[in-house]
Amino acid sequence: MHPLLSLCVFWLLPLALMLEENLRLGCVPRKSVPFDGDHAHLFREEGVFNYSIMLLREDLGLLVLGAREALYALDLKDITKKLASVKWEVTEDEKKECKKKGKDSELECKNYIRILHKMTDNRMYVCGTHAFDPVCDYMSYADGNLTLEKKVEDGKGKCPFDPFQRYASIMVDNVLYSATSINFLGSEPVLMGSSPVAIRTEFKSSWLNEPTFVSMAQMPESEKSEDGDDDKIYLFFSETxxxxxxxxxxxxxxxxxxxxxxxxxxxxxxxxxTSFLKARMDCPVLESQLPFIIQDTYRWCDPQQHWKDCLFYAIFTPQSGTLDLSAVCAYRVSDISRVFAEGKYKTPVPVETSFVKWVMYSGDVPVPRPGACINNEARKMNINRTLDLPDRTLQFIKDRPLMDQAIQPIGQKPLLVRRGATFTSIIVDNVMAADGEKHRVMFIGTAEGTLLKALNHDGEMFIIEEIQLFQPPKPIKILKISNITGQLYAGSDYGAAQVSLATCERSFSCMDCVLARDPYCGWDKVTRKCIVLSSSQRELIQSVKDGNASLCPDSDPVKPKNHSVWQGGNLRLSCPLPSSLAKTSWELENILLKSSARLQLLKDELLIFNASDSDAGLYRCLSVEHSKTKAYKTTVAEYQVRIAQPVSGKGETVLPRSLTDGHYVSSLQAIVVLLVLCLFALLAWNCYKGHLAIPWKCGKKNGEQGQEANEDGGPNTNVSHQDALRTAVVEEKPLVLGTGSSNNNHTTEEATFSAAGENDAPRINLPSLQCVNNESVI
Known part of the structure; x- marks a missing residue:
């Protein structure tokens, strides 16, 4: 290869990888569903916030919901139906005591429910922050009532003090495992097991160093274990x-x-x-130089397979504010277990400077292996409990709880990387498609209150839809799925929402249904509807892998709509797209249109400017959507457009029809013209009758006005100007204006002299002091 060509390849390869990453970042939902009360059931009560704890009680048909100072029992099929509720509030004295410690009495000094788990006796274990003094209690549901037993227990180490501090918990065989802070200041983090004898982590930075806890999960690794291993409790978190x-x-x-x-x-x-081990988790994103931070996880297991085939789905966000990316990575439980069981340890090494350097430990590892559970090999050494472990093994794990190897995701890359709203929570459902193959559908909550429904097939990420669950937008904090009801439940500070896992009713055609690639849905050729697979015994048309809609029958023809526009006018023709992935094309009399100065082809409409006779005809809007098999074209809308012409011989112009309702606007225009004509006729009649002033007479000189008055034979023609002045001097009476308002021009009212004497002299009008107009008729 030529050296210059090799150099070009070397420099262009990163650019190509970046372009490939940007294409994947452009993954948009096929459909975006705005907030609508019909799409989701919403539950909330005025004055109650922080609906962030959920417990599915499918045995009772309940969704138990924990909020601030309240717990609710909601109908699992329709959460808008509140079956029971109970308040758990702090007293005024407790609130005052919390306020003395420097906390906000109306925000922090409340009882935020943080722990809610089912116990083996069907009761529920519940804990709350309780004004920065966490406590726990037992709760039961019977006869339609939620009841707190008021057997208050200390919640320190089980429940956080701070209601806004991240934590994690899980209950296994009535033992609560929790990860939180054990002190008021939040400076002593612990992972604790609340068995009869509480077991916790060491207060060392090598164990937990300023952690942010995320979630916990249990793995039944003792099942069918050849070496007699124990079950594990996994904790996911981030730390310095x-x-x-x-x-x-x-x-x-x-x-x-x-x-x-x-x-x-x-x-x-x-x-x-004695078994605490931790390892770094990587979710590599090409554009990031700093590692992404874990925010939530979900354990997915196929009940028909071994636990080693279970997966952990995790969402990650950047730790720097310059990126607006979120990612989803998947990890095999077997890979995680292998790192802990066989991996190398890290060990601290003092150096000349003040810090400690951590390097891979290459020395001898004690037996039994530090951090391992009690297994058959340990039992052969008469070590049946961790209390029997030798001090050498315990000291080793006390100093070296960190593994050297990082855990990598499946495929060494994320399943999904997306710009936009930050991912906050994730849950996964396993769905059997029409071809008998199972697909894992991811439901991802975002910080803007939207829910993404997505799947990854053979490395290809496909987002089926994005639904706005909360308005105003609030971050989704928790997600739960009930396979009994086929519903998904989401919680936020604002309220709780319920949506169906299958949203087939949003597709109105076979092609739209198949191209959605939704494993829940298929097209029924008999009913001609997109329906849920589980609700039909007939064979449905579906193609999750490829989006192959070639088996779809021909759709019904679209009925053209009539539109008119006058010559030289503008027209807008809309084309609502069935999918965000589709692109439009326009045809006029089966000839493809191209954008020009007069024709603007937008994503969902066509704009015609300065219409002429050549613009008349049948317009057709076509939707083109690509799948893995081919591009599918369908007619979305048709318009029959005519150009309104002047009526020959009369000089009249035919008014255009509206873009949406031509008859209505034409009638409205005719009414406006008739009203204008009536207004002119009314003004002319008032001018003729003298009811309206003639403004141009007011602008003449006073002498001319007097002459016009005399010439017209007004009421004062028999009295001369000199006689009027003489009479005014003899009577020595002041000049009195009329009742109207006066001004310098005298344009609105007459000016008169009023002489009051014994002979009751008549009132004399002075034309030189008035502006004669039609309003001042005497």
Missing amino acids: AVECDCYNKLVVSRVARVCKGDLGGQRTLQKKW
Whole structure:
């Protein structure tokens, strides 16, 4: 290869990768559904906020919802139906005590429900922040009532003090595992198991260093285990990296795990985890130089497969504010388990400077393996409990809980990377398609209150739709799915929402239904509707892998709409697209139109400027959408357009019809013309009768006005100007104006002399002092 060509390839390869990444970032939902009360059931009560804790009680047909100082039992089929509720408020004394500690009495000094789990006896365990003094209680549902038993327990280490601090919890066999802060200041984070003897982490930065807890999950790794392993509790969080040799703090994502049967050590690590191990999690995004931070996870398992085939789906967001990206990565549980069971450890090494450098440990590893659960190999050494572990193993894990190897996602890349609204929560459902293959559909909540419905097939990401659940937009904090009702439930600070997993009714044609590639939906050729697969026994048309709509029958022809426009006028023809992925094309009498100065082809409409006779004819809007098989074209709208012409021989012009309703606007224009004619006729009649002033007479000189008055034979023609002045001097009476308003021009009212004497002299009008007009008729 030529050296110059090699150099070009070397420089263009990163650019090509960047362009490929940008194309993937341009992944848009096929449909965007705005907020509408018909799309989702919404529950909220005035004055109650923070609906962020949910517990599905499918055995009772309930969605138990935890909010600020309140718990609700809602109908699982329709959450707008409140079946029961109970208040759990703080007292005024508790609120005052919280305020003395420097907290906001109306915001922080409330009881935020944070823990809600089902117990084996069908009761529920519930904890709240309780004005920065967390407490727990037991709750039951019977006879249509929610009841708190008021068996108050200390919630420190179980529930956070601060209602806005991240935490995680899970209950396994009536044992609560929680990750939170154990003190008021939030400076002592712990992972704690609340068994009869509480077990927790060490207060060391090498264990937990300014963590932000995300979620917890249990893995039944003892099932069908050949080496007699124990079940594991996994914790996902982010923290400041202790192993980073840098000046600024670097936050990384972690996964940690402990063994379910861990009881702590006998001398070393008393009442502390002896099996606590953690490792870094990577979700590589090409554009980012800093690692993305984990925000939420969901454990997905196929009940018919081994636990090693389970997956963890996780969402990540950037730790710098310059990027507006969010990503979804998937991890195999077997890969995580292998790192903890077989991976190398990191160890701290002091250096000459003040910091400690962490490097891979290359020395001898004690037996039993540090951090491992009690298994058959340990039992052969008469180690049946963690209390029997030797101090050498315990000291090793106390100093070195961090694994050297980072856990990579499936395919070494994210399933989805998208610009826009920040991802906040995720849940996954397994769906059987019409071809018998199962598909994992991801439901992703965002910070703008929208819900993404997406799937990844063979590395291709496809977003089926994006639904606006909350208005005003509020971040979605929790998602739950009920396979019994086929519904999804979302919680936010504003309220709780319920939507169907299958939204087939949004597709009105076979092509639209198939191109949606929704594994829940298929086209029924008999009913000619897009319906849920599980609701029909007939064979439905569906193509999740490829979006192949070639089996769809011909759609019904579109009925043309009539439109008119006058010559030289403008016209707008709309074309509502069935999909955000579709593009439009316009035809006039089967001839493809191209944009010009007079024709503007927009995404969902056509604009015609300065219409002429050549613009008349049949317009057809075509939607073109590409799938993996081919491009599919369908007619969306048709318009029969005519150009209005002047009527020959009469000089009249035919008024145009409106863009939407021509008859209505033509009638309105005729009424306006008739009203204008009537107005002119009324003005002429008033002028003729003398009811209206003639403004141009007011602009003449006073002498001319007097002459006109005398010439017209007005009422004062028998009295001369000199006689009038003489009479006024003899009577020595003042000049008196009429009752109208006076001004310098005397244009509105007459000016008169009024002489009051014994002979009651008559009133004399002076033409030189007045402006004669039609309003001042005497």
